[in-house]
Amino acid sequence: MTLLNVLATLSTGLGAGLALIIAIGAQNAFVLRQGIRGEHVLLVVLVCMFSDVVLIVAGIFGIGVLVQAVPAVVVVIRLAGAAFLLAYGALAAKRALRPGTLNAGVQQGSLSRKAVLVTVLTLTWLNPHVYLDTVLLLGSLANQHGELRWWFGTGAVIGSVLWFGxxxxxxxxxxxxxxxxxAWRVLDAIIAVVMVFLGLKMAWSA
Incomplete structure (x- = not known):
């Protein structure tokens, strides 16, 4: 194991991690909205980072094999996630269509710390793609690097930390x-479209 091999594997893991998490999705849309509002941002970012660390480590340990072996679990997660996304999308659409319910500035539509925590955990852990991409795919890619697999995982974790931060x-x-x-109405409209689209897609593929 040379320093060059370690750096190459670390960079590969970083690139793979970023490629999987940068895509527009429900989790990223929520993180963006909370960031703009300046509301419980550290909590949201830390939950996303920590969740990715747990999922990446699980994938490297081979938990992805269990995901493949018990597809019914993924189906249940997919249906629950679809229901939540559709409900969240409906709320975002309501905010966009009823400007009278909005308050000016970044405090409009404020959520409590508990509500934010529940939402970000749900958007993260009820997303079947998290298990298929982060656990199964990243885990498989990492294990292809043999003794360097943890360096690959470290690169993926760094990518997650950089992105969510x-x-x-x-x-x-x-x-x-x-x-x-x-501007908030436009953002909520976009979020509503993203959430409903992902929810319908998730339900259809269940």
Whole structure:
């Protein structure tokens, strides 16, 4: 095991991790919204990071084999996740269509710390793609590197930390744009479309 091999494997894991988590999804949309609002951002970012660490480690340990062996579990997760996404999408659509329910500025539609925690945990752990991509795919890719598999996993974890940190805390740069309630209506409309689309897609493939 040479330093060059370690760095190469670390970089490969970093790239693979970023490729899987950067895609627009329910979790990223929620992190972005909380970041713009400046509401419980650290909590949301830490939950996302910690969840990814647990899932990546599980994949490297071979838990992905169990996911393949018991497909019924993935089906149940998919149906529960689809129901939650559709409900969340409906709420976002309601906020977008009823501007009278909105308050000006980043505090509109505020959620309690408990509500934020439940939402981010649900969006993370009831997403079947988390198990198929992060656990199964990343786990399989990591184990192809033999004794360097943990360096691959470390790279993937670094990618997760960089992405969620940048998304959550970098979103504050957009706050001037969202000083007007109209901008929030647009964002909620986009979130509603994303959530409903993903929910329907998830339910259809169950």
């Amino acid at each position: 940048a998304l959550g805390f970098g979103a504050r740069a957009l706050r001037p744009v969202f000083a007007k309630p109209g």
